[in-house]
Amino acid sequence: MRLNNGPPALVVALLAGILLPAALSAGDRQPQCGLAVTGAQIQPQEDFGGKHITARGTLRILIVFASFPDDETPHPFWSAHQPPDSMRQFIDPDTLTRSTGPFNLTHYFREMSLGQFGLIGDVLWVESARPVSEYSSSGSYGRANSDLIKDRLDSRVDFSQYDQWSRLGDYSTLNVPDGIVDMMVIVWRTTIYGYLGEASLGYKPAIPVDGKRIEMGFPESFVVSQGSGVTCEYPYGDDPKGVMRTMAHELGHWLLGGPHPYSRQLAGKHQYWGILCAGERLSSCVNAYERERLGWITVPEIDPDRDISLGDFVRTGAALKYHPANGDPFEYFYIENHQKLSLFDDATRNPDDRGVWILHQQLPYLELDNLRIRPSDGNWKWENEGAGPACFGQDLPVFRRGVPRIMTGESHRDQIPTQSSSVNWMYAFKTDTGSVRCGTFLGGESFAGAYDTATVAVFSPSSNPGSNTWNNQPTSFSLEVVRMSEGVATVRYALNPLHASPARRYLGIDPSDAGLLPGPLHLAWGAQWSEGQPLETDVTTSLLQRKIGDGAWEAAYQGGATRWVDQTGQYDSTGSTMIAFRARVHDSQGKISTWSNVLFARASILSGIAEETGNVPSSAGLENCYPNPFNASTIIGFRVARDVLPNAGTDTRNMDPGTQHVKLCVYDLLGREVAVLVDGQSEPGGHTVRFDGTGLASGVYLYRLQSGRHIETKTFLLLH
Numbered sequence: 001m002r003l004n005n006g007p008p009a010l011v012v013a014l015l016a017g018i019l020l021p022a023a024l025s026a027g028d029r030q031p032q033c034g035l036a037v038t039g040a041q042i043q044p045q046e047d048f049g050g051k052h053i054t055a056r057g058t059l060r061i062l063i064v065f066a067s068f069p070d071d072e073t074p075h076p077f078w079s080a081h082q083p084p085d086s087m088r089q090f091i092d093p094d095t096l097t098r099s100t101g102p103f104n105l106t107h108y109f110r111e112m113s114l115g116q117f118g119l120i121g122d123v124l125w126v127e128s129a130r131p132v133s134e135y136s137s138s139g140s141y142g143r144a145n146s147d148l149i150k151d152r153l154d155s156r157v158d159f160s161q162y163d164q165w166s167r168l169g170d171y172s173t174l175n176v177p178d179g180i181v182d183m184m185v186i187v188w189r190t191t192i193y194g195y196l197g198e199a200s201l202g203y204k205p206a207i208p209v210d211g212k213r214i215e216m217g218f219p220e221s222f223v224v225s226q227g228s229g230v231t232c233e234y235p236y237g238d239d240p241k242g243v244m245r246t247m248a249h250e251l252g253h254w255l256l257g258g259p260h261p262y263s264r265q266l267a268g269k270h271q272y273w274g275i276l277c278a279g280e281r282l283s284s285c286v287n288a289y290e291r292e293r294l295g296w297i298t299v300p301e302i303d304p305d306r307d308i309s310l311g312d313f314v315r316t317g318a319a320l321k322y323h324p325a326n327g328d329p330f331e332y333f334y335i336e337n338h339q340k341l342s343l344f345d346d347a348t349r350n351p352d353d354r355g356v357w358i359l360h361q362q363l364p365y366l367e368l369d370n371l372r373i374r375p376s377d378g379n380w381k382w383e384n385e386g387a388g389p390a391c392f393g394q395d396l397p398v399f400r401r402g403v404p405r406i407m408t409g410e411s412h413r414d415q416i417p418t419q420s421s422s423v424n425w426m427y428a429f430k431t432d433t434g435s436v437r438c439g440t441f442l443g444g445e446s447f448a449g450a451y452d453t454a455t456v457a458v459f460s461p462s463s464n465p466g467s468n469t470w471n472n473q474p475t476s477f478s479l480e481v482v483r484m485s486e487g488v489a490t491v492r493y494a495l496n497p498l499h500a501s502p503a504r505r506y507l508g509i510d511p512s513d514a515g516l517l518p519g520p521l522h523l524a525w526g527a528q529w530s531e532g533q534p535l536e537t538d539v540t541t542s543l544l545q546r547k548i549g550d551g552a553w554e555a556a557y558q559g560g561a562t563r564w565v566d567q568t569g570q571y572d573s574t575g576s577t578m579i580a581f582r583a584r585v586h587d588s589q590g591k592i593s594t595w596s597n598v599l600f601a602r603a604s605i606l607s608g609i610a611e612e613t614g615n616v617p618s619s620a621g622l623e624n625c626y627p628n629p630f631n632a633s634t635i636i637g638f639r640v641a642r643d644v645l646p647n648a649g650t651d652t653r654n655m656d657p658g659t660q661h662v663k664l665c666v667y668d669l670l671g672r673e674v675a676v677l678v679d680g681q682s683e684p685g686g687h688t689v690r691f692d693g694t695g696l697a698s699g700v701y702l703y704r705l706q707s708g709r710h711i712e713t714k715t716f717l718l719l720h
């Protein structure tokens with residue numbers, strides 16, 4: 001199976017440039033695994049283990065690094081006419097060496113199989129007898145491999161030592177020789193067919209060697225029923241870890257079969273994660289479904305109503321599954337705890353993305369998008385705002401999270417449609433306060449809380465994402481992360497969803513009152529955002545908190561309602577004061593939800609207020625205080641201008657506006673300073689500060705802002 005299902009070219013380049021130190025130089029060299037397999041569904045209950053090679057015991061293979069005599073192109077890890085750097089680190093010669101390197105196949109499969117599969121072998125470099133120009137036509141890698149075996153390998157290699165297993169049929173192998181070489185990997189230094197890898201040696205006639213036979217095809221091909229190897233390329237821009245993952249992918253087809261279940265470019269919503277992770281090969285970390293299919297773990301169905309401890313999934317193999325009775329026959333939610341203890345546990349690159357992951361598997365292994373990660377930060381209507389500031393030196397589409405779409409929306413792990421493309425990876429993201437972050441959602445860098453159990457302590461019929469079936473039928477599945485202690489998660493499945501903690505609320509502008517700004521702020525949280533989700537009928541109390549400027553969170557509302565009108569001031573999009581809100585709810589069992597998202601709104605304290613945008617002002621300024629006149633205390637708003645750093649580059653992460661020195665003082669009418677409210681560096685944007693006039697005489701006072709070169713003075717009246 002050629003690796004052929006890469007993401008759009010732009011993103012390959014993006015990921016390669018950012019995530020792999022010297023990876024693919026452009027999107028024109030995608031992994032390819034071309035043969036579509038449209039066979040019957042695999043029945044996981046009956047078929048465990050490796051499909052075409054053993055997944056247990058010891059399998060000794062041969063890795064051949066091959067170069068052409070006329071290939072002089074510079075390669076950072078493989079000099080011309082030499083073996084590649086660190087060649088012997090790609091695989092251990094025996095099961096005792098136990099290498100722990102980042103691109104060692106023995107290490108990789110030992111960790112993924114929990115020690116049950118010993119993939120060992122020998123490594124060899126040879127130069128082809130013939131130039132690359134002989135193989136420039138399409139499909140010629142089979143001929144190049146055949147020639148290499150006949151011209152160079154047969155005389156040097158005793159192939160009889162690579163036949164230890166018999167393939168009796170699918171999922172059936174025996175540890176005795178059958179006259180066919182078990183497995184070899186040929187890795188070319190340059191491209192001969194434009195792809196990174198292919199699960200066969202090329203569908204040429206079998207080659208007799210040392211009393212054995214090398215079969216060239218992949219067993220699921222109609223051409224031959226057996227085979228002896230895979231082909232990989234080690235492109236000039238690639239690194240050892242990248243080519244090792246290509247090898248793992250191609251060997252993965254022999255273990256798991258032909259389809260690419262997590263990588264099809266159809267209709268979005270798919271993940272690049274698992275042994276058969278394709279495309280940019282972001283992560284080859286095994287998932288629970290693959291592990292169970294290969295017979296490396298047994299995943300128990302989760303018991304309801306009891307606490308269950310889950311250690312790190314990759315290291316211990318601990319996982320749970322839940323089958324929705326009204327779902328597809330092989331549909332499961334898998335629960336894994338990722339503590340990133342393994343080098344290969346890198347489906348996201350953010351080391352803080354630790355916690356419980358929920359995988360939603362629709363069907364057995366088919367050529368479909370049938371695995372979704374259900375991230376804790378929910379499904380949304382993602383709004384594509386067009387190209388934004390350049391990220392990574394390119395103009396990329398910018399997405400902004402709109403309202404929740406619990407059932408039909410996308411998560412940031414999905415491909416998302418834009419105006420220009422039916423599917424698109426999200427790699428520039430506008431935050432709730434308006435700043436653009438460059439990142440890759442695959443990398444998990446710019447989406448704090450994606451896997452944070454503090455963000456979503458419960459996954460339930462009413463949470464976002466909800467525990468619906470793949471076809472959006474409601475289930476009662478309510479998984480609660482009861483606690484996380486020293487890397488061990490304690491989870492609990494409540495048979496009655498109301499017994500679990502309440503779901504996290506979404507807090508937004510009340511849809512029925514949208515468009516009323518400027519004026520008071522109409523807030524709503526919970527039910528009206530639920531898009532047909534079942535409601536939690538046991539919620540009793542809501543708590544809404546507010547934070548003005550850099551102040552502390554304070555209670556704004558507590559009661560049984562899920563709507564509230566904030567009259568702190570006038571809200572409008574140009575207000576200088578940023579006011580933040582958040583909400584949580586209690587239920588009748590005394591359980592409390594995690595905090596909602598934080599809603600930001602701009603307010604002009606005296607005359608106007610808000611909306612949820614947050615452009616940093618271009619100029620500094622002083623607001624009228626509120627209230628005025630005042631008794632004892634009043635709030636003063638002021639703006640600090642953006643001061644773009646002179647060295648700002650195209651990466652917006654370096655374009656954070658600098659701070660400004662700000663001084664805000666109060667004077668009496670004789671010009672005497674009576675209070676210093678602010679004196680120091682301040683972030684650009686709107687701020688507020690509270691002035692307490694206790695102890696001062698009633699009367700008129702001046703307050704004066706100095707921010708950079710901007711100086712402004714206003715008056716207020718203190719009345720005791």
Ligand SMILES: [Zn+2]
Nearest residue numbers: 001002003033
């Ligand atoms: Zn493939």
